[in-house]
Amino acid sequence: MRRRVLAFASTLALLASPAFAAPTTLPPASLATAAQLREQALADDTGWKVVESLTTEVGPRVAGSEADARAVEWAKAKFKQLGFDKVWTEPVTFPKWERRSERAEVLGAHAQPLTITALGGSPGGTVEGEVVRFADLAALQAAPEGSLKGKIAFVDYQMTASRDGRDYGNGGAVRSKGPSEAIRKGAVGFVMRSAGTDSHRVPHTGITRFDEGLTPVPSAALSVPDANQLARLVARGSTRIRLALDCGWNGEYTSQNVIGEITGRTLPKEVVVIGGHLDSWDLGTGAIDDAAGVGITMAAGHLIGKLKQAPRRTIRVIAFANEEQGLHGGKAYANARAAAGEVALTQIAAESDFGAGRIYAFNTGSPNPADSREATRQIAEALKPLGIEYAPNDGGPGPDVSPLAAKGGAWAWLAQDGSDYFDLHHTADDTLDKIDPAALAQNVAAYTVFAWLAAEADGNFGSEAKDVTPPSE
Template sequence: MRATLWAAVTAACLFTASALAASRETRIPDGAMATAATLRERALQSDLAWRITESLTTEVGPRLAGSEADARAVAWAEAKFRELGFDRVWKEPVTFPKWERRSERAEVLGSAAQPLAIAALGGSPGGTVEAEIVRFADLASLEAAPDGSLAGRIAFVDYRMARAKDGAGYGQGSRLRSRGPSAAIRKGAAGFLMRSAGTDSHRFPHTGITRFDEGLTPIPSAALAAPDADQLARLLARGPVRVRMALDCGWTGQATSYNVIGEIRGRSRPDEVVLIGGHLDSWDQGTGAIDDAAGVAITMAAGKLIGEMSRRERPARSIRVVAFANEEQGLWGGKAYAAAHEQALTRHQIAAESDFGAGRVYAFSTSAPEHAKAAEKRIAEALAPLGIAHAPGTGGPGPDISPFAEKGLAWARLAQDGTDYFDYHHTADDTLDKIDPRALAQNLAAYAVFAYLAASAEGDFGSAPKLASDEAGAK
């Protein structure tokens, strides 16, 4: 009798648990899928993302965080959101240290005298160094050098970054850029040069932010264009090489810019949002077309197309588009947004950022928990006609999304083909002509479909504050 009763109780508990799980399962209605298919085709025929990219890169151009052009970019973004008919438009301040580039020059001295194409690394101090070059194959080799062995010399790290569709080679390249100067200082170096973190063979050096460890006196630090790194290596194979490097750059106090935000209000749950965006700032040498005018344009245009829907067709939740401030120098806009909206984390359904150029989107994944996997699959179904594969369990949040994701925000990844992204990244060659309008339209279709369906879902995608133990375990 007891066994029978226990079996009955167990069965009842399992049924209840199953019923609760089913009731929590996130679903996307068939009607939303049909509307998304129409939206997808409209987006593929639209040149709106191209026109927005052209506007930002032409009317503002390069927009280094904290510069006069950055302020113009903020004004441009606010005006563009209004022009596109967003229901709400506002700004949120972001304050950060201001770095300026004024001039840079390097040259080989002696019998083989010749100029070298360099770019000061963001965060580098100014100064002139004239010294002998010591070459290292990679960061590990520099770190293994005896302390004091580079006294009065310039460290040159000649690490060649590998090309990859997903940009996997950038990890080591960016690590060298951020850690190399401090490693050189510890070995006694007076200056630091590195082969650019890039995959091209053009004479365009790649800039990017570096940092100096606390307690160290910063040294002039710069990146060489790939052909110049090759030239320097050939010269060193012939014997000692002396170089003069002169940088006029540095930190000049504090600056305030803004996250610029536009919102298309949802039909029935407008206080809940699906967040998409890109970053508004760029480095100062090109016009920041692929990094990241394209991302701003793709997500602005996606919001605009959803906003054009009739009231009946609009998704239940709001679509929030964020043009983030100062991503390039340390995710300042992303960190500020996460801090400002932490108490509203659960009202953020899911977020995605476009910040990997303008190549075609080829894969889709999310951080969705088990109860939202069916909804993720339905979004993947709607993206499949665009040539986008479902790749569950891969990737991670975009850069400006990551500070909020660390607090528990659900994220989606629309992976772009970055095979040639690092040919242009952070160089003077990052200009509008590098963007394929058809690929840009495919990106627009992907973001519009994703945002619309996520905002139409019945149920959530798992945004929830992380417990202290979760955060400790992630570190």
């Protein structure tokens, strides 16, 4: 008899283990509500109004600026206005970089101005020298040591457009790694063809890094037409330019992650996280990067909050601080959750930070994804009327949720069409008029359906407090 009792107990323990856990599924009533939410969201203009408000009332909001502080106050007020029942902030401290002025010009027989913008993180200073052109980062890396002594490196890599923006890995690498490579070869300055896919005379900024032990040099991006012009001049013979930047690091600044919640009805400590980043670069008004993400996710939380019955779990919307200069808000949020032992309480997390193009694909992932595959498929089915496909082998966490995913948090991928995203990215052209209200509403509908169903699921999506390496988005 005792053997039978022990055997029965062992069987129960085995069935309770993760390998035998019941798969995560969605209640039929929740799926019906999701269909209603989807149609309501498509007809609702809250997302547009939020984006219009942020870009008009605050405008550019580079991290550490006076406008950064105004954006935090704006976000707190907007969450309250939209009916979130809990609103608070969490501090995010980082080095403060400032842009004051920038100028470049060709010297000598073909003297003319060049349209440039300083790369974030560049020091100030005025340098001049002969330009040496490189077709891509690999060519610069292959240059002999000392071959650029007293010269200015010019990396002329042309990004190509695609729906998923895949070539940004190459264009962004020129910006982040190119200046350090140029310094190693002896260069006194660095310029690059902007990491963009447009043909307008608007340069693209973005953060750069200098490897430890190197003395930083003035570093800037040329607009695409100016890169073409400089390449033609270099092809004609020796070309000198002067680069004059007034910019640089200026102490530390403490901004805030601004967080709003719709409290869950039965599992309030378990949270579905959605959000975008509140900061922007200073050239445009940060409409596609990332007022759109803030508007999309605030609107999704708002629509769920208007339901007569609250979601089963809490919907947490985050306006992240200083994504642009190093994911500072996302890292602070993840570290705080890990320190509090709350990573496993994350049902799932998703960030909208790739503009406002229509969402075309969906997937989820986690350290333990197998048991949530059915729920993911069901969410994908609910998203299908929006023109969104289930892509079970694709995707990854958005930028500011990637630090949480690296600590074991489950993530969702709602892939936006970025075919023209890098025409506008980090430029003066990133303004409200570039957003299609209908496409924005489709994004709001997708995030509303996803967040509602994830909050209502019977079971979880596999979050576990452990160090992992999530896939790139």
